[in-house]
Amino acid sequence: DLMHSVSHHNLIISPGCDMPYDTPVENTIGAMEAVRDHERIHALVQNYTSSLDDIEVEMPDYAHLEKPLVEVFTIDSATCAACGYMTAVAKQVVGSFEGRVDFVERKSTERENIARIKKLGFAHLPSICINGELVYSSNIPNAGEFKQRLQACLED
Structure with missing residues (x-):
């Protein structure tokens, strides 16, 4: 969604500290594809959901x-x-x-x-x-x- 809200003139996308060490190469390629062909990739992930609800986490009291x-x-x-x-x-x-x-x-x-x-x-x-x-x-x-x-x- 952010890709649709900003001008692409002189746009630079650069991975930073939010890309942890030993990130699979495929993730980097996916990010590059999202920039190059954002309409197609946006359509692919439009209905994607990720749930953390299935993760049991014991919170401290x-x-x-x-x-x-x-x-x-x-x-x-x-x-x-x-x-x-x-x-x-x-x-x-x-x-x-x-x-x-x-x-x-x-x-x-x-x-x-x-x-x-x-x-x-x-x-x-x-x-x-x-x-x-x-x-x-x-x-x-x-x-x-x-x-x-x-x-x-x-x-x-």
Whole structure:
């Protein structure tokens, strides 16, 4: 749909960090075909549906956690620069609490984590949740501010 909404004059489509490492060559060819022959490809995928409803995801019981839980939702911190920066800040800050805060990275390269993102109801990556609450969306936090936020969670 986006292809129909923009001018094609000097249009450049370039894969970036949203194309994880070891992506099948066929996916890249498919993206190229979608640009070159977008009318035909649009017709092919017009009725395509993908469901995450069949994926069983066990969500943490955020209301009854023993320690604050920091979840960093990324494309993949190993291949996406912004995701890597956000993950590094989160790890640094969580590490400064010496085990009093739990940390997990949830990569969108795993379908279960896409289902988690859908259940939590946010749309941008990278993002950070504390105890299931979205606190940073596509905005790499300042370490000091993030540390204060976590300290407040520990004091509650």
